[in-house]
Amino acid sequence: xxxPKTLVIRYFQLIVKRKFTEGLRELERINNKMQKTxxxxxxxxxxxxxxxxxxxxxxxxxxxSKFDFSDTEVLNKYRREFLEHTRNGLHADYDRGYFSxxxxxxxxxxxxxxxxxxxxxxxxxxxxxETVRSDKNQATMANFYPKKKNN
Numbered sequence: 001x002x003x004p005k006t007l008v009i010r011y012f013q014l015i016v017k018r019k020f021t022e023g024l025r026e027l028e029r030i031n032n033k034m035q036k037t038x039x040x041x042x043x044x045x046x047x048x049x050x051x052x053x054x055x056x057x058x059x060x061x062x063x064x065s066k067f068d069f070s071d072t073e074v075l076n077k078y079r080r081e082f083l084e085h086t087r088n089g090l091h092a093d094y095d096r097g098y099f100s101x102x103x104x105x106x107x108x109x110x111x112x113x114x115x116x117x118x119x120x121x122x123x124x125x126x127x128x129x130e131t132v133r134s135d136k137n138q139a140t141m142a143n144f145y146p147k148k149k150n151n
Contacts, residue, residue: 007029007030007033008030008047010026011023011026011047012050012104015050015051015054016112016114018054018055020054020055024051027048027051030044030047031044038097039094039097040097041094042093042094042096042097042100042101043100044097044101045094046097046098046101047101050064050102050105069112069114070114072113075106076110082099082100082102083099086103
């Protein structure tokens with residue numbers, strides 16, 4: 001039985017959207033439906049690694065933390081690189097399955113067409129309260145400083 005494509009695509013979408021509980025359910029379904037081969041074992045380990053990488057936001061060495069999901073040019077570059085590894089005959093079946101999962105993930109993210117995050121506008125600062133030295137009703141620090149003499 002080949003790798004269940006619809007489950008894998010759904011899994012990628014859930015992981016990117018950070019819906020981890022549903023993603024783990026899909027991962028379990030994928031595991032139950034796939035054959036136990038070296039290629040599939042590498043593929044599955046990549047899927048599980050994606051889950052761990054996306055869940056841990058503090059890991060600066062994580063692959064997912066290094067790029068923006070909305071940058072299709074970079075995603076295409078990574079996808080081509082992963083595809084080269086899957087075609088490389090020097091890699092074992094496990095490695096080709098691993099890189100195939102990553103190439104598939106990049107393809108799904110590109111098709112998701114994620115918009116770039118919107119930057120929050122800084123809050124407008126309120127103008128400072130105007131104080132007048134001569135106003136006896138206002139007690140400010142300016143009242144306690146000696147007046148500057150003009151040269």
